Amino acid sequence: MKDTEKPNYSLEEIKLTFNTIEKLNMTFSSMHGQYKLGFSDQEVVDAIQALTPSDFYKSMPPNHKSYFAWHDVYKPTFNNIDLYIKFQVDKRGEMIISFKAR
Numbered sequence: 001m002k003d004t005e006k007p008n009y010s011l012e013e014i015k016l017t018f019n020t021i022e023k024l025n026m027t028f029s030s031m032h033g034q035y036k037l038g039f040s041d042q043e044v045v046d047a048i049q050a051l052t053p054s055d056f057y058k059s060m061p062p063n064h065k066s067y068f069a070w071h072d073v074y075k076p077t078f079n080n081i082d083l084y085i086k087f088q089v090d091k092r093g094e095m096i097i098s099f100k101a102r
Contacts, residue, residue: 004059008070009089011053017094018048026096030086033100037081044099047078047085062088071097 018024021041026034034044055076062068069090076083086098 003061006059007056007072008059009072009087009094011051011056014072014087014094015049015051018045018096021045024096025094026099030096030099033098037099037101039099043079044096047076047083047099048096050078051076051085073098075102 021044024041024044026044034041039047051074055074057073057075059070059072061070069088071086071088074083074085074087076085082102084098084100084102085096088095088097
């Protein structure tokens with residue numbers, strides 16, 4: 001499978017899903033990236049809420065055998081930091097797979 005130039009998931013649905021800190025569902029790797037950046041949970045929410053369609057970079061197939069759903073990648077700039085944010089939606093629900101500096 002190859003990367004695609006269109007998102008697999010609705011950005012509005014992603015933003016609605018992660019609109020409060022209580023609703024964050026992050027992998028260990030994405031939390032590690034968050035803490036490395038010094039971002040609070042609220043700043044993660046705020047960065048997601050600030051995403052626009054022009055921040056979309058690509059949709060890619062999973063590259064880890066424990067993931068089965070496509071990943072949508074966004075490359076926004078938030079608080080003057082260039083970010084790399086990757087989302088996945090599967091039978092377990094929505095998840096933030098990656099949250100780090102580019």
